[in-house]
Amino acid sequence: MVMAQSLFLTLKQASPSCRIDVLAPAWSFPLLDRMPEVTHAIAMPLTHGEFGLSARIRLGRRLRSERYDQAIVLPNSWKSALTPFFAGIPKRTGYLGECRGGLLNDARKLDKLLLTMTVQRFVALGLPDDARLPPAYPVPALSVGRAKQQSVTKKFGLTWTTAAPAPSRLAAYTPSLAIKILALCPGAEYGAAKRWPADYYAEIAKQKLNQGWQVWLFGSDKDQDIAAQINLAARGRCTDFTGRTSLAEAVDLLSLVDTVVTNDSGLMHVAAALDKNIIALYGSSDPAFTPPLNTKAHILSLKLICSPCFKRECPLYPPDHEAHTSCLTGIRPEQVLELIAP
Numbered sequence: 450m451v452m453a454q455s456l457f458l459t460l461k462q463a464s465p466s467c468r469i470d471v472l473a474p475a476w477s478f479p480l481l482d483r484m485p486e487v488t489h490a491i492a493m494p495l496t497h498g499e500f501g502l503s504a505r506i507r508l509g510r511r512l513r514s515e516r517y518d519q520a521i522v523l524p525n526s527w528k529s530a531l532t533p534f535f536a537g538i539p540k541r542t543g544y545l546g547e548c549r550g551g552l553l554n555d556a557r558k559l560d561k562l563l564l565t566m567t568v569q570r571f572v573a574l575g576l577p578d579d580a581r582l583p584p585a586y587p588v589p590a591l592s593v594g595r596a597k598q599q600s601v602t603k604k605f606g607l608t609w610t611t612a613a614p615a616p617s618r619l620a621a622y623t624p625s626l627a628i629k630i631l632a633l634c635p636g637a638e639y640g641a642a643k644r645w646p647a648d649y650y651a652e653i654a655k656q657k658l659n660q661g662w663q664v665w666l667f668g669s670d671k672d673q674d675i676a677a678q679i680n681l682a683a684r685g686r687c688t689d690f691t692g693r694t695s696l697a698e699a700v701d702l703l704s705l706v707d708t709v710v711t712n713d714s715g716l717m718h719v720a721a722a723l724d725k726n727i728i729a730l731y732g733s734s735d736p737a738f739t740p741p742l743n744t745k746a747h748i749l750s751l752k753l754i755c756s757p758c759f760k761r762e763c764p765l766y767p768p769d770h771e772a773h774t775s776c777l778t779g780i781r782p783e784q785v786l787e788l789i790a791p
Contacts, residue, residue: 450477451589451718452742453523456571457486458587463575470515472508472532479697480719483591500528509535521574522553542574567739588742589722593704601701605690630663631789632703632720634711635679636672636691641768642733642760643712645777647675651682652782653710657789658686665706666691667699667716708789717741728788732777733758747788751779 450473457469468488471481475492482490494508495501509532520533522543530552533541542555550556557574563582564570572586601607635650637643654664664683666676670692680687690702700719703709709720709727713734720727721743729741731750735757740748750756756776758764766773 450480451591451715451722452568452739453571454484454486454589454591454722455568455586455742456521456523456575457484458589459572459575459584461486462587470517476696479695479700480591482697483593483700485592502528502531505531506535508532509537512536519555523571523574525559527552544570544574565737568742586742588744589718590724591700591704591719591722593701593723597697597701598705601698602705604698605693605702628661628663629708630665630706631657632665632667632706632709632711632725633679633687634667634709634714634716634720635675636668636716637712637714638669638671642758642763642774642777643714643731644675645712645730645732645780647678648682649778649780649782649785650675650710651679653785653789654679654683654687656782656786658683663688665689665702667694667703668692710785710789713739721746726790728785730777730780730785732756732774733760733763735759749780749784749788751776753779 460467460469469486470489470491471487472491472493473481478490481487494504505528512532513536517536517538519540519542520536520538522530522533522541525544525546527547527549530541530543530549534552540555541553542557543553544559545556555578557578559570564573568586569583572584573580573582576584633650633654635644635647658664664687666679666687666689668676668691672691676689676691680689690699694702699716703720703725704723706725709725711717711720711727711729713729713731717727717729718741721741724743724745727741727743727746729746729748731748733756736748736750740746753776755765763774
């Protein structure tokens with residue numbers, strides 16, 4: 450969803466008065482709410498992987514009254530093109546695949562060698578069919594206002610003093626004693642092959658805490674065990690938000706931090722769209738395909754001959770082998786610490 454904002458920005462650049470409604474899972478609405486380009490969010494009533502033919506048809510018929518001019522279908526599945534078809538939208542744009550050419554009337558052929566990045570593929574669909582490729586893409590920029598920051602800091606009992614807005618797109622707060630904040634995002638929904646070791650994160654936490662920084666831990670309830678390991682090693686000095694925040698609250702809290710150390714995850718892309726200093730750690734995934742879209746990001750990847758394998762678990766070694774996920778364990782905490790500005 451963060452990468453899709455580059456498409457929304459592209460559409461607004463071409464037609465500033467256009468209305469952009471987004472059909473998406475309801476969990477992603479907090480992100481859309483922080484994208485000024487989006488007019489309205491429409492909840493997809495089905496879960497990921499659920500076919501639901503009749504529900505898709507009913508939704509399409511319900512949307513006919515909106516009289517949309519164009520639908521841009523970002524997923525490549527056949528089922529994702531059904532709702533725009535039954536909504537009677539005159540122009541239905543998307544990439545060929547799964548024999549869905551009959552559902553799209555502006556079907557594009559995807560050249561994966563030319564469009565090597567996900568964001569490029571999204572943006573290209575918002576351009577004329579004969580546009581020069583690969584396209585330039587605007588950087589995602591989530592907008593978190595001062596009111597949202599005040600609300601989230603009040604909820605979690607954080608003490609801040611207001612400061613003049615920084616010269617950036619965010620109206621920021623600074624801590625009362627100018628304490629810097631490091632965010633650690635040790636989770637990765639995809640699997641263990643994308644997770645930097647907990648003891649490495651703990652070493653980063655201890656070093657920065659000893660230097661007077663605050664360290665905040667972010668993630669879902671599935672990341673609570675990893676966060677607990679990190680915080681235990683840091684003698685409980687971290688502020689652990691894992692499993693305690695909604696997505697909206699996590700975004701607003703991340704808008705307050707200085708630096709983020711993160712696996713290749715959704716929170717990495719959120720931090721990039723918040724214009725944060727990022728150290729992004731890549732193991733089984735490819736930083737050339739889905740990098741953090743932020744000029745401040747430092748990407749650490751060993752680029753071993755076996756990577757990117759795109760596997761959830763290391764396919765070469767069992768978990769108790771010393772070389773297990775060596776694509777990640779070979780990235781040492783000292784390398785990360787060198788990239789964190791004083």
